[in-house]
Amino acid sequence: MPGRVKKRSPLKAPDRPFIALGLEGSANKIGAGIIKHDPDGSTHVLSNVRHTYITPPGEGFQPRHTALHHREWALTVINDALKKAAVSMHHIDCICFTKGPGMGAPLVSVALVARTLSLLYDKPLVGVNHCVGHIEMGRQVTGAHNPVVLYVSGGNTQVIAYSQQCYRIFGETLDIAVGNCLDRFARVINLSNDPSPGYNIEQEAKKGKRLLPLPYATKGMDISLSGILTSIEAYTTDKRFRPNGPTAEDGDDVITPQDLCFSLQETVFAMLVEITERAMAHIGSKEVLVVGGVGCNERLQEMMGVMASERGGHVFAMDERFCIDNGIMIAQAGLLSFRMGFETPLAKSTCTQRFRTDQVHVTWRA
Amino acid sequence: MHTFHYPHLPTELSTVHVALFNNVTNSSEIRSRIVRASQLHGPDGEAEREAVNFAFIDARLICSVLHLQTAVYQAILAQAQDSLRTKTVHSEILWALNPTNNISEAIRRYGVADSTTSLIVVRISSPHLSNVQELMSRVVTGTLSPLEDLSNITDWTTVKKYHKLNTEPALKAVAKDSAQEHIVVNEIVTSTVATKSVSA
Amino acid sequence: MATQDVSPTLKLLEKSEKISQGAEAKIYRAQLHPTPFTSESNSDGENVLLKYRFHKQYRHPTLDASLTKSRVAGEARAIIKCLRSGVNVPGIRMVDAAEGVLGIEWIEGKSVRFLLGGGAEDEGDIVEDADAAKDEDEVTEVKEEDLLKEYGVSADVVMEMIGTELAKMHQADIVHGDLTTSNMMLRHPASPKGLQLVLIDFGLAYISTLIEDKAVDIYVLERAFSSTHPASEGLFAGVLKAYEKKMGKDWAAILRRLEDVRLRGRKRSMVG
Numbered sequence: 101m102p103g104r105v106k107k108r109s110p111l112k113a114p115d116r117p118f119i120a121l122g123l124e125g126s127a128n129k130i131g132a133g134i135i136k137h138d139p140d141g142s143t144h145v146l147s148n149v150r151h152t153y154i155t156p157p158g159e160g161f162q163p164r165h166t167a168l169h170h171r172e173w174a175l176t177v178i179n180d181a182l183k184k185a186a187v188s189m190h191h192i193d194c195i196c197f198t199k200g201p202g203m204g205a206p207l208v209s210v211a212l213v214a215r216t217l218s219l220l221y222d223k224p225l226v227g228v229n230h231c232v233g234h235i236e237m238g239r240q241v242t243g244a245h246n247p248v249v250l251y252v253s254g255g256n257t258q259v260i261a262y263s264q265q266c267y268r269i270f271g272e273t274l275d276i277a278v279g280n281c282l283d284r285f286a287r288v289i290n291l292s293n294d295p296s297p298g299y300n301i302e303q304e305a306k307k308g309k310r311l312l313p314l315p316y317a318t319k320g321m322d323i324s325l326s327g328i329l330t331s332i333e334a335y336t337t338d339k340r341f342r343p344n345g346p347t348a349e350d351g352d353d354v355i356t357p358q359d360l361c362f363s364l365q366e367t368v369f370a371m372l373v374e375i376t377e378r379a380m381a382h383i384g385s386k387e388v389l390v391v392g393g394v395g396c397n398e399r400l401q402e403m404m405g406v407m408a409s410e411r412g413g414h415v416f417a418m419d420e421r422f423c424i425d426n427g428i429m430i431a432q433a434g435l436l437s438f439r440m441g442f443e444t445p446l447a448k449s450t451c452t453q454r455f456r457t458d459q460v461h462v463t464w465r466a
Numbered sequence: 467m468h469t470f471h472y473p474h475l476p477t478e479l480s481t482v483h484v485a486l487f488n489n490v491t492n493s494s495e496i497r498s499r500i501v502r503a504s505q506l507h508g509p510d511g512e513a514e515r516e517a518v519n520f521a522f523i524d525a526r527l528i529c530s531v532l533h534l535q536t537a538v539y540q541a542i543l544a545q546a547q548d549s550l551r552t553k554t555v556h557s558e559i560l561w562a563l564n565p566t567n568n569i570s571e572a573i574r575r576y577g578v579a580d581s582t583t584s585l586i587v588v589r590i591s592s593p594h595l596s597n598v599q600e601l602m603s604r605v606v607t608g609t610l611s612p613l614e615d616l617s618n619i620t621d622w623t624t625v626k627k628y629h630k631l632n633t634e635p636a637l638k639a640v641a642k643d644s645a646q647e648h649i650v651v652n653e654i655v656t657s658t659v660a661t662k663s664v665s666a
Numbered sequence: 667m668a669t670q671d672v673s674p675t676l677k678l679l680e681k682s683e684k685i686s687q688g689a690e691a692k693i694y695r696a697q698l699h700p701t702p703f704t705s706e707s708n709s710d711g712e713n714v715l716l717k718y719r720f721h722k723q724y725r726h727p728t729l730d731a732s733l734t735k736s737r738v739a740g741e742a743r744a745i746i747k748c749l750r751s752g753v754n755v756p757g758i759r760m761v762d763a764a765e766g767v768l769g770i771e772w773i774e775g776k777s778v779r780f781l782l783g784g785g786a787e788d789e790g791d792i793v794e795d796a797d798a799a800k801d802e803d804e805v806t807e808v809k810e811e812d813l814l815k816e817y818g819v820s821a822d823v824v825m826e827m828i829g830t831e832l833a834k835m836h837q838a839d840i841v842h843g844d845l846t847t848s849n850m851m852l853r854h855p856a857s858p859k860g861l862q863l864v865l866i867d868f869g870l871a872y873i874s875t876l877i878e879d880k881a882v883d884i885y886v887l888e889r890a891f892s893s894t895h896p897a898s899e900g901l902f903a904g905v906l907k908a909y910e911k912k913m914g915k916d917w918a919a920i921l922r923r924l925e926d927v928r929l930r931g932r933k934r935s936m937v938g
Binding site for chain 2: 698
């Protein structure tokens with residue numbers, strides 16, 4: 101890129117080690133993570149513990165029950181994290197928690213724990229944007245420099261690029277998130293939610309052969325997924341649909357759940373790759389970082405990789421430890437902002453279901 | 467007669483011969499020959515079909531050489547990709563020229579009629595076909611004229627009618643300036659011909 | 667029929683001059699029809715612009731083929747609708763939907779982006795587009811006034827022309843979807859169609875009657891203006907003024923929605 105001057109990062113190396121506890125619970129996972137920033141500039145994951153609220157097949161998770169799950173598991177997860185990190189609460193410099201976005205009751209149930217710990221141990225609170233958490237952890241784990249970020253999860257679908265202390269949203273879903281689309285379809289065909297519906301769709305898709313026509317809806321940098329969900333659901337009432345696979349009498353013209361999973365993935369992922377590519381072309385970037393639960397999907401990673409290499413670029417992806425919602429990413433993003441002097445006073449430690457990625461002032465980057 | 471060569475097109479379709487005939491006196495004869503040629507069997511039939519193996523186009527409906535070339539090119543593409551909608555690449559030109567999908571209407575509107583007086587004759591072939599002008603003249607009785615004469619022949623009223631342009635804002639904007647109007651019409655018509663393969 | 671190894675359109679691309687490559691397509695300059703003779707005024711000479719939506723390896727081939735075909739078709743149809751509605755757009759010269767190639771009238775002229783002076787190219791605006799080669803002569807230090815002087819218009823007049831074309835387009839219920847100063851060209855006054863402001867690149871265009879879509883269309887241009895030509899921000903008011911004049915009574919509703927869109931920045935609030 102022409103005229104790119106190496107800007108000095110406003111974040112100075114710390115004079116002593118900093119340790120942060122991060123708590124995450126915006127959806128059906130409750131996570132606690134402990135991260136350490138050393139004076140030599142290095143970052144260490146001391147522990148990353150998580151528990152997932154898994155519902156029976158065909159059911160989604162409701163806010164109330166999810167909040168109850170988080171309440172039930174919070175202390176266990178936190179204690180486990182402390183033990184694995186071999187630190188005590190007294191070593192922690194700050195308690196980071198997800199301020200938003202996410203589901204109301206679950207968010208609050210975790211924030212409550214954060215506030216209580218903050219009062220008990222007299223530690224500052226740091227409210228963190230969930231999406232920024234994903235981005236910062238992604239950058240840290242993969243070492244990606246200045247990538248276009250595709251953030252895809254059950255609750256979010258955005259294409260993001262950093263510019264002047266802001267994570268600008270270049271493109272996003274106009275209706276539902278891609279994870280949500282996949283999860284809902286998994287329910288329609290009664291797939292298990294263990295370990296996650298998305299994972300099971302991915303496995304079923306590998307056995308699919310037929311690409312069924314589905315509406316392809318990209319609108320410039322944005323995508324729309326509700327139409328595709330309606331269409332894929334409609335196929336399950338098609339005469340040719342065989343929920344248990346083809347019978348002996350069936351010819352070639354059958355539709356199996358595997359075919360539907362395959363078709364859904366191929367179409368939806370192509371849309372995601374397309375808007376990511378558009379952003380890359382617009383900015384002139386050669387790096388892609390995929391974050392969020394759907395980022396675990398290997399087919400998505402594969403497709404993104406093909407696109408990136410065609411452009412002479414590179415994809416950065418992570419495994420499920422960091423892709424799926426976790427506490428460590430909250431700790432990471434929180435500690436970065438804490439070191440720049442950011443703190444959330446108790447009175448302001450509320451949660452918000454709507455908290456856009458571009459509302460965060462990214463003080464720790466140039 | 468003019469000959470255009472397209473090196474990137476398949477050899478047997480790469481050469482386009484175009485001639486404009488004015489004062490045509492045997493249009494009915496040409497038309498009946500075409501009809502008869504399609505009905506005859508055996509070697510006589512083949513010979514007759516070869517004799518009239520051209521596209522005969524009513525010159526009044528052609529706005530410009532570009533217009534014609536666009537239709538010819540799209541017809542050749544269809545032949546090369548095995549996606550002809552009509553029987554031959556020559557009849558495909560007539561189909562391409564017509565705004566609707568009705569093949570008989572295309573032939574009726576753009577092909578040779580008993581009353582046709584100015585004909586554009588097109589032959590698509592390999593570069594090896596020689597004496598094309600002579601082959602054309604055996605079929606058409608008329609005056610071979612330079613293609614530039616086309617600008618005097620175009621029947622803009624009918625062109626506008628067939629393409630349903632009279633109510634379009636583009637034409638209302640230039641209604642007072644006929645030179646401008648012709649430019650606009652030529653553009654719409656040429657673009658429409660090019661887009662025919664994908665128009666709903 | 668004899669079969670060829672390489673399709674004719676791809677063969678044509680092979681011997682054409684590649685100008686640029688975007689996310690979706692490669693752009694070439696080509697000679698489609700051989701010159702017939704010197705006196706005929708084919709309004710644009712023999713040059714055409716070929717837009718090649720190349721095969722995307724990451725997509726399933728069936729999906730890729732149908733998508734490419736429908737995009738070529740969509741762009742072509744949007745252009746035809748513009749032509750019929752009197753919007754200044756390039757004409758179409760050739761369509762090969764199976765190969766993903768659209769042949770478009772070659773426009774002799776320069777992009778508005780170039781003529782207004784590129785201005786600050788901030789991080790977000792390095793766009794690889796056809797401009798790079800449309801300015802065949804590498805003009806390095808030419809001032810804005812000199813560039814426009816050759817065209818015989820002032821920047822203000824260019825803004826008026828833009829506003830007018832946009833209004834015509836929206837009146838025909840066509841939304842461009844990607845309005846930037848790179849997607850607008852000034853046809854050189856010496857060309858057969860004369861000086862014109864031409865809208866190009868309808869790859870993202872669609873039909874819509876919604877005021878929201880039209881307001882967003884304008885907003886995208888407004889943002890593109892301020893980020894690419896920050897010194898010329900005052901000029902954009904000229905675009906809106908001419909748009910208002912041409913739009914007439916429909917302007918009020920669009921303006922209201924545009925103000926709305928500005929406030930929310932075309933973004934919606936997120937849910938979890």
